[in-house]
Amino acid sequence: MTAPGTLERPPLISISLISAAALGYEILLMRLFSIIxxxxxxxxxISLALLGYGASGTFIALARPWLLARFSGVxxxxxxxxxxxxxxxxLAAQQLPLNVEEILWDWHQALYLFAVYLLLALPxxxxxxxxxxTLTRYRRAIAHxxxxxxxxAGLGSLGIVLLLFLVFPGTALKLLGALGLLASLVAARELHGSHARWQAGPLLAALLLLALPAEWLAPQPSPYKSLNQTLRIGGTRIIEQHSSPLGLVSVVESPQxxxxxxxxxxxxxxxxxxxQLGVFTDADGMTAINHNPQRQALAYLDDLTSALPYYLAEPQRVLVLGAGAGADVQQALNHGVPHIxxxxxxxQLxxxxxxxxxxxxxxLYDHPAxxxxxxxxxxxxRRSQETWGLVQIALLDAFGASSSGLHALNESYLYTVEALQDYLARVAPGGYLAISRWIKLPPRDTLKLMATAVRALQASGITAPGERLVLIRGWQTSTLLVKNGVFSADEIARLQAFCRTRAFDTAWFPGMPADLANRVNVFARPWFYQAAAALTGARGAAFIERYKFDIAPATDDRPYFFHFFKWDVLPEILALRGQGGLPLLEAGYLVLMATLLQALVLSLVLILLPLLTLRGDRDGQASMVRPARVVLYFFAIGLAFLFVEIAFIQKFILFLHHPLYAVAIVLTAFLLFAGVGSAWTARRNARPRLVRLATVGAVSGIALFGLLYLLLLDPVFAALMHLPVVIRILVAIALIAPLAFFMGMPFPLGLARIAAERPALVPWAWGINGCASVLSAVLATLLAIQFGFSAVIIAALVLYALAALVMH
Amino acid sequence: MRKPARIISFMVCTTCLLAGAMAGDDDPFAEARQDMIREIEADVRRTSLQLDTEALDPRVMQALATVPRHALVPGSLQDVAYENRPLPIGHGQTISQPYIVAIMTDLLKMTPADKVLEVGTGSGYQAAILAELVDRVYTIEIIEALGQQARAGLEALGYENITVRIGDGYYGWQEQAPFDAIVVTAAASHIPPPLIEQLKNGGRMIVPVGSRFMVQQLVLVEKDLQGEVVTRQILPVRFVPLTGTH
Structure with a gap:
């Protein structure tokens, strides 16, 4: 055993390395499993696998004396x-034939799923x-x-994003593995307690890992993803792949x-x-690069619903949002638009x-126009000062993902009330905003979009929104036009002619007679027309209330355009499960609920298990630190920390305007400054009274900045929106710093107090915090879907206040 | 999930019982197939409003009661072949749940003299059902291994009125066009216009839309006697999104 004197300094470098590697691994897993x-x-x-953090608390709580006696080696x-x-x-998790969709019929799939959780929880x-x-062993250095x-962790989150720009996910995996082994080597030096052979092992293993062939580590997508479906066709092959944190882009050619x-x-x-060349992102959602070396007009693009605006007017300036592989740009070129x-x-696209x-x-993208x-x-x-005769929003998501509700959990700031107001502000007088969506049965997103457009127009002071909207649909897609102005009789006549020659239906135009609806692509009832008539009229709110899917407009605070699930309808749909009713369920939301339930059950087990051994713990009998208080305190701050982090990531996405950069920067800034906050508590955790004071101070700081930001962020962001991105990043970091600084304190303060009074509870508290973090991420999304991100922040502030009370 | 047989057994139609008897005692799957038929009938009754019918064409039900589904699925799945669920058949492909096959087939309103085109042979099960009902079935499969497998399976079952072709189904089967009915089970990004052209006036085409494991809606394309085309989008389940009157 190592002499106690040498253990005075905790192995801080290896701790930071393993934390970086673990956070990097978490983000990498998300990337890998989004491909698979x-x-x-x-x-x-991945949420369930993260319960490995909770499990470590349980494990150490149960075997603490044995483990501590062998600290250095363990x-x-x-x-x-x-x-x-x-x-x-x-790699092992990928070998399992997991197909989650089949879980409804095949109980083996539940076993595979559980096995995947267990495997991925291990790292x-x-x-x-x-x-x-280390926290348990170095009780006096907890803050550090x-x-x-x-x-x-902060450096890890930034590092992995940078790494994923440079290498494929498989290579990133082995680098992270090697980083873990490197941490072990560094630890050997830090702890001065190892023989050379101890160091040779990890070194050799790291070299072996790095030598693994890349193809062994490449993620294998499910056979049911559209890339693999396409590759079944004779002659098709992937001609190139590019990887970035935004996705794995595969280009497929199909010469036969x-x-x-x-x-x-x-x-x-x-x-x-x-x-065409097929372009798949994360092995799904194909778009195509058209073969058009002679720059000819491609007539098929005029036979889509999205071509409508070009048949009502001749826009001279067009803005295509979500250009992808360029079909919508080509559509504009077909019509000779001089400025796109x-x-x-x-x-990469x-x-x-x-x-x-x-x-x-x-x-195409170097065309003079x-x-x-x-x-x-x-x-x-938002940052532009120009106007366009047509703002065209392409069909960005794949039908498969959209129609089965897979996007339900994704925040989208593209289709909110505020977004539509932003777009409309850039539409020239007499011009259009055009948005195409997939037709789903029963109708969902087209109606939600219509409701959003109505709300956006009303918010801009338009009293009769119905006069500025038209909606057409084929059997597969719909296109909504919002005009900066009122539609004329001539436009309506052109609209009808456009639809007639292409077998499209008109679902709404100002003054549309009911008997024109539902003629060519027939539904059991004229659902789209009925909905459009209701939404543009006085009964809009009642219609939204009564509709069986959630089609209430999404807002920047509740940016869940793709969430349609209503609890009231669940019993009805479940009763229809044998009769083809399951597709009516919005998979994404139910998966979220399933995640929450599984995490709750497992967390309960993990948290209660160590209590069995605590009965024999005598050192805490006189202490004020009772298990119930420990649970409350660490659970509350575990929930609250991520609530704040997740909610502010969303708020900052709107400021930094890039989901990836916003997440990476905000997450890193939060973790780094919280780390500084934790270090700051090092001298204030010696006596219980100081700890209590510091905790109240920290919670007051969090409450102050939390409330301040809740009130001021929107106007501040609006005022600074025009600044260059680097300045905005600096502003974001400056705003996050004080809040995160205070947020870094409650955990080490609480843990230091436990360590002083009842050390047996330290690993347990760590585990509780780990479980709470998993639940927090899921709960934050559920809360945001229902009540919005501001509500998530308020909930977090309440939880912090609760924690301060418990500490008192 | 299988419903208790006692609730629905009294509703069994005689044609299905006859078909079951014809299958003979030596067919170990006869009982499972009968259970499947009863289940489909019960589901259809529950969805009668959406399907606009109280019961499916007895000939369709008889075809379902006759075709040995277990012989066209991978060996490991034979035991569950008659459960009312989709099954994976390899190559990333699936075979639809029998209930969906039944209503798709029924919607085509075929007569014994009809000529039918299927795009996307898959396991060959849908082709076999069609072959029980019409004069000739032409079916195209793009995945070679799957096409070979289906061809062999259908030959072994003695279907002589089915022709399997391996290739691209986008342009249909010009030599045999026009068709009284067309089934498009292979996912395409859109309904191929050439197939509409190969549909006879008065003919019907059915296209299931959804993921590999779940059909979300059925698109029925009807070409009237003047050649005008109308599509009907059918939710294969009893569900009305609007409540009350609007």
């Missing part, structure tokens, strides 16, 4: 095991063991240990059987489809059209 499965299942799997072994298991468990368990053991844990991607194409279309601005979020396949695409902008659509519009 679908985003919402990835979310569920610590280093856990670091090394993280490195090995991060790679091995990820987190090992990483968390290392941190929790927790500080470097947070600092490491044309890909023919033209969703929403009129049944009457006789236009030939050009040869196109905005696309993913620079732009590069495909502009560089790798420029010749194939006829230099086209200006392509890499960036986020909403931010582009």
């Amino acid at each position: 499965q679908w985003h919402h299942f990835a979310y569920m799997i 610590y280093r072994i856990n670091l090394a095991l993280f490195g090995l298991s991060a790679v091995a468990c990820t 987190f368990l090992f990483a968390a063991n290392a941190v929790a053991l 240990v927790y500080a470097v844990d947070l600092l490491g 059987v044309p890909l023919r991607h033209a969703p929403g194409l009129s049944l009457h279309s006789s236009a030939p489809l050009p040869a 601005d196109a905005v696309e979020l993913n620079p 732009i590069a495909l059209v502009r560089e790798e396949h420029a010749e194939w695409a006829g230099q 086209v200006r392509i902008h890499a960036g986020e659509a909403r931010g582009f519009v």
